[in-house]
Amino acid sequence: xxxxxxxxxxxxxxxxxxxxxxxxxxxxxxxxxxxxxxxxxxxxxxxxxxxxxxxxxxxxxxxxxxxxxxxxxxxxxxxxxxxxxxxxxxxxxxxxxxxxxxxxxxxxxxxxxxxxxxxxxxxxxxxxxxxxxxxxxxxxxxxxxxxxxxxxxxxxxxxxxxxxxxxxxxxxxxxxxxxxxxxxxxxxxxxxxxxx
Numbered sequence: 385x386x387x388x389x390x391x392x393x394x395x396x397x398x399x400x401x402x403x404x405x406x407x408x409x410x411x412x413x414x415x416x417x418x419x420x421x422x423x424x425x426x427x428x429x430x431x432x433x434x435x436x437x438x439x440x441x442x443x444x445x446x447x448x449x450x451x452x453x454x455x456x457x458x459x460x461x462x463x464x465x466x467x468x469x470x471x472x473x474x475x476x477x478x479x480x481x482x483x484x485x486x487x488x489x490x491x492x493x494x495x496x497x498x499x500x501x502x503x504x505x506x507x508x509x510x511x512x513x514x515x516x517x518x519x520x521x522x523x524x525x526x527x528x529x530x531x532x533x534x535x536x537x538x539x540x541x542x543x544x545x546x547x548x549x550x551x552x553x554x555x556x557x558x559x560x561x562x563x564x565x566x567x568x569x570x571x572x573x574x575x576x577x578x579x580x
Contacts, residue, residue, distance in 0.1 A: 402448060409444040413437055475501045475551050482556055483527065491560045492520065492527040493552070502548055511536065530557045 417433035424432060465472075473480045478501040481494035499506045508526050512519045518532035528536075530552060537549035 402451075406445065406448055410441065413440045413444070416440075473555060475548060481524070483522075484560070489560050491530045491556050493530060493533050493556065494524075495526040495528055498528070498533060498548070502542075502544060504542075506536070530560065 413436070417437055420433045420436060421429035423429065473482045478497065480497040480501060483492045485491065495506050495508055495511075506528075508519070511528055511532060515529070515532045515535070518529035520527050533552050534549060534557060537545050537552065540546075540549075
């Protein structure tokens, strides 16, 4: 049988903080209302008690109501963005479709979206000729491997191509490879020992 942990349990405290706060704010207001109903009688006391409750409970519960509204808003946003979670990428206001590879830790980028973000067409025929394994046709368009996109962007001389290359490396290439990507430099000489 597992023993409860010693010391302060922050998660348990946070779960009960809201209910304790509401209860401690509500009990004095209800006690004052009960005293007013008993002292002034049922009819007049009830009317005064309702006014007292509205006057004191509103400001007392306002922070909790605002926090509840914020929590509901965050939950609705999470539910609305769940279909595109982890698949929505944007560069300078241009949406870029990115698909994860089924087998290897790499990603495929839509060529049409890259061309729109760069502001010039990408030569699909040239890319397919130079990197036959780095290009593939899918039902919603032509996709290139993230390594191919980085290699082609590194050959371009426009400033926007450099920014797009930096974005692809930072937001698409590196997260797909994980922490080991920073330990294995791309420019390692031939015959260098691999870090596994």
